[in-house]
Amino acid sequence: MPEDRELPMQNELSALSGFTKIYAETNPPWDIGKPQPPFVAVADQVVSPVLDAGCGTGGTSIFFAARGEQVTGIDFVEEAIRRARARAHEHGLAVEFLVKDAMTLRDWDKSFASVIDSGLFHVYAGDERKRYVQGLARVLRRGGRLFLYSFNDDPAWPGGGVSRQELCDAFSEGWEVESLELAGGEVNPAFEAEFSGMLTNKKMWFAIIRRKE
Numbered sequence: 001m002p003e004d005r006e007l008p009m010q011n012e013l014s015a016l017s018g019f020t021k022i023y024a025e026t027n028p029p030w031d032i033g034k035p036q037p038p039f040v041a042v043a044d045q046v047v048s049p050v051l052d053a054g055c056g057t058g059g060t061s062i063f064f065a066a067r068g069e070q071v072t073g074i075d076f077v078e079e080a081i082r083r084a085r086a087r088a089h090e091h092g093l094a095v096e097f098l099v100k101d102a103m104t105l106r107d108w109d110k111s112f113a114s115v116i117d118s119g120l121f122h123v124y125a126g127d128e129r130k131r132y133v134q135g136l137a138r139v140l141r142r143g144g145r146l147f148l149y150s151f152n153d154d155p156a157w158p159g160g161g162v163s164r165q166e167l168c169d170a171f172s173e174g175w176e177v178e179s180l181e182l183a184g185g186e187v188n189p190a191f192e193a194e195f196s197g198m199l200t201n202k203k204m205w206f207a208i209i210r211r212k213e
């Protein structure tokens with residue numbers, strides 16, 4: 001990745017312009033057109049209706065829609081949603097893709113049985129992280145599960161990362177962390193040299209977090 005284009009990461013008040021720029025310029029490093037492997041491994045636990053928060057170009061949403069799930073994908077970048085809709089159309093699948101800021105989940109009147117977060121939680125820190133988790137509690141039904149894939153706190157990650165303690169703290173009230181383990185992943189081949197060692201060497205968190213009854 002060119003030095004002048006850093007990933008928009010946590011601690012920024014608004015990452016919209018950064019993410020918009022990345023989608024305008026390229027297929028981003030995370031865009032592999034399919035779910036990260038840990039989501040595939042637990043696919044049977046993901047039940048409808050499903051929210052894919054920060055869905056990007058929709059690879060994960062479309063995977064679950066193809067399994068027969070009812071999926072809504074949201075992302076605040078219009079170009080990401082445009083590509084997601086085109087991809088769903090190509091596959092002949094009905095997926096609801098909405099341009100929507102995840103910071104507004106607290107005020108949304110929708111409710112889901114499962115939430116997928118593949119790389120969104122780790123964008124947030126501080127008050128934004130709190131607000132996002134409050135929003136998740138608003139839209140995820142009691143007893144429902146959040147499936148979360150996030151940077152860990154390896155110092156090599158751009159913008160820092162999330163420690164085990166931070167992750168558990170974020171979901172300490174009203175949630176139960178059912179499992180939390182290090183996981184590997186895949187990266188867009190164009191960025192392989194830069195990121196693949198990190199992903200294949202299990203430098204991500206994968207957590208299953210249940211909203212308490």
Ligand SMILES: C[S@@+](CC[C@H](N)C(=O)[O-])C[C@H]1O[C@@H](n2cnc3c(N)ncnc32)[C@H](O)[C@@H]1O
Pocket residue numbers: 015019030031032053054055056057059060074075076077080100101102103117118119120123
């Ligand atoms: C690391 S990417 C992951 C994309 C996708 N989930 C995947 O696995 O390919 C994070 C995504 O979250 C989106 N995003 C970041 N902040 C957001 C917000 N406040 N509301 C909605 N989407 C957001 C970005 O535009 C980007 O598409």
